[in-house]
Amino acid sequence: MIAPLAREPGLPIGTHPLWDAKFPERELRSIFASDERSYLRGFRLVAFDDTEKAFPSFASCIEHDVDWRELPWQTWQFANGVDIAGLGRAGTWCVCPGRRPDGVKVLGEGMIRRGKFTAPQALDAMKELDDEFAPIVHVVEDNASQKAYIEATSLAPQRYPFRKRIVGHTTGSDKTDRAIGLPSLEVQFANSGWKIYFRERHRPDCDCDLCELVRQVDQYPFGGSDDALMALWQADFGLRLYGGGRQLAGVTEPNEDRIAERMRTHEERILLNVTATTEKRAAKAAEREARA
Secondary structure, three states: EOOOOEEEOOEEOEEEEEOOOOOHHHHHHHHHHHHHHHHHHOOOOOOHHHHHHOOOOOOHHEEOOOOHHOHHHHHOEHHHOOOOOOOOOOOEEEEEEEEEEOOOOEEEEOOOEEEEEOOOHHHHHHHHHHHHEEEEEEEEOOOOHHHHHHHHHHHHOOOOOOOEEEEEOOHHHHHOOOOOOOHHHHHHHHHEEEEOOOOOOOHHHHHHOHHHHHHHHOOOOOOOHHHHHHHHHHHHHHHHHHHHOOOOOOOOOOOHHHHHHHHHHHHHHHHHHHHHHHHHHHHHHHHHHHOO
């Protein structure tokens, strides 16, 4: 991709693109300046090792030849994490792991829905998981989306009985929090806090939902897409913040006051959303009557 020329300021050895029309030098310099590691990996084919991974312990959680449906999964507590596709992103992910009575969390084939969903299709995917696993909460990636989803489900409350269990989670400051952010997942992986069950071994190039999620977690932060990982984290956040039951040794949990405050805020937000929607409809009805 890059001709091996002498080092120039701001770029590693090799600065002139072999295909300048496709990869202009200015664009390559911009990529290098914003993310040197991705540039070296993508354009210089420099491999990264396990010490650079965010989740080096994740591979130890994977087990093959295990069918979770043959386990007493009806005793597990589930939470659904939803990462909604934005502009230019591959699709929406719904990841619904369960937590066993001993505190270990389990993810297996059939616990994931993904696709380039419209909002109604995403709600239907959530409904499928809700019908099968009855998750304690559906954690949507931000509060604005949560509000939109609650308003959409309020139009068909019988079809979406889980609407009061939709929680918004703005990921900004929480993302790097060692107790509840992405770093907490590695602590759980290292403490045998997760099991990723495959019924059988899959081909390395398998593109099934679970294989793609495993790839994203394993390659983070150098793998490009991280939508599945974000949905997994949302689900973990839901289990830890809204679920009860036994916790794992060595894993810091949010204190009870923080959980109670989150629940109060969630309930108040739902009430405000429903009230606002009702008032808006009443106002529109009054306008129509006035014009009639």
